[in-house]
Amino acid sequence: MRALITGGAGFIGSHLSEGLLNRDYQVSVIDNMSTGNLDNVKSLIPNPRFELINASIHDESVLNKAVRDADVIFHLAAAVGVNLIVDDPVKVIETNILGTHSILKAANLYRKKILIASTSEIYGKGVKSPFSEYDDRLLGPTTTSRWSYAASKAVDEFLAFAYNRQLDLPVIIFRLFNTVGPRQIGKYGMVLPRFVESIIAGTPPQVYGDGKQTRCFCDVRDAVNAIILLSHTESAIGDVYNIGSETEISIHELAKLVNKVLGGPIYEPELIPYEQAYNPGFEDMLKRQPDTSKIRNLTGWEPEIALKDTISDIASHLGHNFEKD
Numbered sequence: 001m002r003a004l005i006t007g008g009a010g011f012i013g014s015h016l017s018e019g020l021l022n023r024d025y026q027v028s029v030i031d032n033m034s035t036g037n038l039d040n041v042k043s044l045i046p047n048p049r050f051e052l053i054n055a056s057i058h059d060e061s062v063l064n065k066a067v068r069d070a071d072v073i074f075h076l077a078a079a080v081g082v083n084l085i086v087d088d089p090v091k092v093i094e095t096n097i098l099g100t101h102s103i104l105k106a107a108n109l110y111r112k113k114i115l116i117a118s119t120s121e122i123y124g125k126g127v128k129s130p131f132s133e134y135d136d137r138l139l140g141p142t143t144t145s146r147w148s149y150a151a152s153k154a155v156d157e158f159l160a161f162a163y164n165r166q167l168d169l170p171v172i173i174f175r176l177f178n179t180v181g182p183r184q185i186g187k188y189g190m191v192l193p194r195f196v197e198s199i200i201a202g203t204p205p206q207v208y209g210d211g212k213q214t215r216c217f218c219d220v221r222d223a224v225n226a227i228i229l230l231s232h233t234e235s236a237i238g239d240v241y242n243i244g245s246e247t248e249i250s251i252h253e254l255a256k257l258v259n260k261v262l263g264g265p266i267y268e269p270e271l272i273p274y275e276q277a278y279n280p281g282f283e284d285m286l287k288r289q290p291d292t293s294k295i296r297n298l299t300g301w302e303p304e305i306a307l308k309d310t311i312s313d314i315a316s317h318l319g320h321n322f323e324k325d
């Protein structure tokens, strides 16, 4: 099997590349390295079954050729991260909507199966918990750019369903909830690597808001297993699946857990008001818990890696010396 991964030099894409290579796939990656990094795939480059194409998904001729040569496509390329969404909403909307349109057109041209990465952000600020795939969604106003990411990913989902229903293209959509693990970086606003980086640097972790908001963190290697299982499941086609952990933890507790796992001095988390961390009017969700019964019932998938082990792997990846403490 030959897989094409867009965004394959990114955090999740690089783990997916590894997961597919471990299952004897040939893997081609298209990535423009905007938030991805050569280091993420450096260890894969010597593998003759791995190919890295340094290009944008907006380059139609590169995209078409790569899609033509693939048996299955995993579309992960996107403009991601709360900071990017607030600072460069034009890029977010253009990359996410036009990029997904281009890959769907190419997949349709060559009649290839395609899996599309979506996000729990889709559910917006809905208060129901946990979120199931067919729940209503509640997004804020278009004047708040924070919502452009969720809206752009929702358009991607609509477009993917349209290609599936109208043109019979084999499409599977997966909605990732907070996915964490080695290689994720804090620079774009991701909370767990930010905390790990702060504590390694000997500074208190900065918690935005009052820290009582909860999230569910799933190790990227568990998420990758779920994505690959979906790609092997014929009956998954034409539908959408939540992927994530169902175990909740408050952000304040997360900061304390990171401190405990890393050892050394105890830092009291520093509370930073949202208006200071982001633009005025920034809205965050109190909870975001997935209902994963749909993928569980279909494929038997369950997350297996404990959060403390993920934290320890992130810290090791960042060069933390546990013995020193």
Ligand SMILES: NC(=O)c1ccc[n+]([C@@H]2O[C@H](COP(=O)([O-])OP(=O)(O)OC[C@H]3O[C@@H](n4cnc5c(N)ncnc54)[C@H](O)[C@@H]3O)[C@@H](O)[C@H]2O)c1
Residues within 6 Å of the ligand: 006, 007, 008, 009, 010, 011, 012, 013, 030, 031, 032, 033, 034, 035, 036, 037, 055, 056, 057, 058, 075, 076, 077, 078, 079, 080, 095, 099, 117, 118, 119, 120, 175, 176, 177, 178, 179, 180
């Ligand atoms: N990490 C999470 O918790 C999470 C949660 C929900 C959804 N997702 C989705 O998973 C996917 C991967 O996210 P990630 O966390 O690995 O982020 P990431 O930023 O590490 O990966 C995105 C990759 O896409 C690449 N890219 C961006 N624009 C491109 C373009 N025009 N052409 C080619 N490549 C381009 C980037 O360089 C990067 O390597 C995204 O679609 C994201 O929306 C992630």
